[in-house]
Structures are given as structure tokens and as C-alpha cells.
Amino acid sequence: MLGGRNNFITVEVHGTKGSVYFNYERLNELQVCFADDPVDRRGFKTIYTGPAHFYGEVTWNIPGMNIGYGELKTIECYEFIKAIANNAQPSTTFTEGYKVDKVCEAVMKSSESQNWETIS
Structure with a gap:
């Protein structure tokens, strides 16, 4: 095994109202930053x-x-078992997965174009 990070799967998203950062090696933490925070206190906070x-x-x-x-x-x-037992739709649906895919697609396109992309 090579040295280095073990499970450094990260997601960082920047938007007009702030940013969010997640690192799988720190599974129980979420880093958030809000654009409307006072300038002297703006920065990432750990949830x-x-x-x-x-x-x-x-x-x-x-x-x-x-x-x-x-x-x-x-x-x-x-x-999943609860949804089957209650004859209900699971909390995550194909539609939800499709929406996530559209966001991922826009993120990739934005990374390439270096512009904001609209999610259609």
C-alpha cells in the first residue's frame, strides 16, 4: 500500500449564498460557510x-x-425494509436520483466552462 490519504472522498460546492464541504474521512462533520455572515466572522464552521x-x-x-x-x-x-412493510415509496426515488445526476452534470459543466450553469 502506498502512503497518503486513506478515504479522502470530498465534495465542495460553492453557491451564491455560501459553500458546503464534506470529507468522507470526517464522516460525522459538515463544513458550511454562509455568504451573509459578517465579514469579520465569515469562514467555514463545523456542524x-x-x-x-x-x-x-x-x-x-x-x-x-x-x-x-x-x-x-x-x-x-x-x-428500505420500512418502505416495503408499509407499502410505501422509499425515501429515495428514481426521480431524486435523476435530480442529483442533473446537479452533478451542472457541476461538471461549470468546472469545465468556469461559469455558473443552469440546472434544467
Whole structure:
């Protein structure tokens, strides 16, 4: 194995109202920056997962407490089985996946054109 990062899968998105940054190596944190923050306090802030977030009462009972990939897969299975048992549409649909793909497409196009791109 080569040295270096182990699981450095990152996403950073910049918009007119701010930015958001996620690093898979820091799975339980989200970095956010808001454009309308006062200039002397503008910068990235860390949001830690905790009891106030989805499934927090069973996975993150202490703010900043880590969970892993296994717990995330358990939550996905729970939601899938719950949808089957309740004869309901799962929380993630083909339409949601299509919308995510359109955003990813616009991000890639924006990266190439160095311009804002409209999501159609």
C-alpha cells in the first residue's frame, strides 16, 4: 500500500449564498460557510452530527460522536425494509436520483466552462 490519504472522498460546492464541504474521512462533520455572515466572522464552521439529526437518537446520542459506514448501511436497510412493510415509496426515488445526476452534470459543466450553469 502506498502512503497518503486513506478515504479522502470530498465534495465542495460553492453557491451564491455560501459553500458546503464534506470529507468522507470526517464522516460525522459538515463544513458550511454562509455568504451573509459578517465579514469579520465569515469562514467555514463545523456542524457535528448529534441527537438533533436524523437517527441521532439511536446513532449519535452525543454530539460529535462518530458512527461508521456499517451504521449508515444499517440505516439504509432500515428505510428500505420500512418502505416495503408499509407499502410505501422509499425515501429515495428514481426521480431524486435523476435530480442529483442533473446537479452533478451542472457541476461538471461549470468546472469545465468556469461559469455558473443552469440546472434544467
